[in-house]
Amino acid sequence: MRFDVGCDLEEFKEYWNRNGYDGNLDHLMNVVVKDPSQLIVWSEKNKIVGHAVWHETNTEEHRKGDARDKEDREALYKLLGKKKDFVELHEIWLSKEYRGKGYGNEFFDFFETYIKGRGYVDLVFYAHHPAALAIFRKHGYKEGGYLAGLKEHVFHYSLEHVP
Secondary structure, X not given: OEEEEOOOHHHHHHHHHHHOOOOOHHHHHHHHHHOHHHEEEEEEOOEEEEEEEEEEEEOOEEEOOEEOOHHHHHHHHHHHOOOOEEEEEEXXXXXXXXXXXXXXXXXXXXXXXXXXXXXXXXXXXXEOOHHHHHXXXXXXXXXXXXXXXXXXXXXXXXXXOOO
């Protein structure tokens, strides 16, 4: 398994369509065109088999000018301790036939090293899928609870003490 930051956008669209992924491709493409480093693709035998998208954010705003609701802010303050910038791992997805083989752990090792190398210390992820919940708990992410308004669990991981 290989992890690449950014990729050919036409190749990514083909992968997206091949897998019948139901996320918002137009929104994702707008994010990636602005900053290709926010897309990480997982490749096996020169074929994209998964992807992750991340972005910078903070405890007050989800996106520039898009205020977080009270429940979300309170959960983030509980996890992070104060108003703070962090990286949100926005989405992570792996083709079904590649799941259950340890690639998630490999990705987290890669992603944490990559993000720390960019000068970030705190990672946050929102999840509801049982497999995602399991991998975040297994990888040592601290759970901040279930956010009823978002219908998601929120997790935090600090890279402060990671070499």
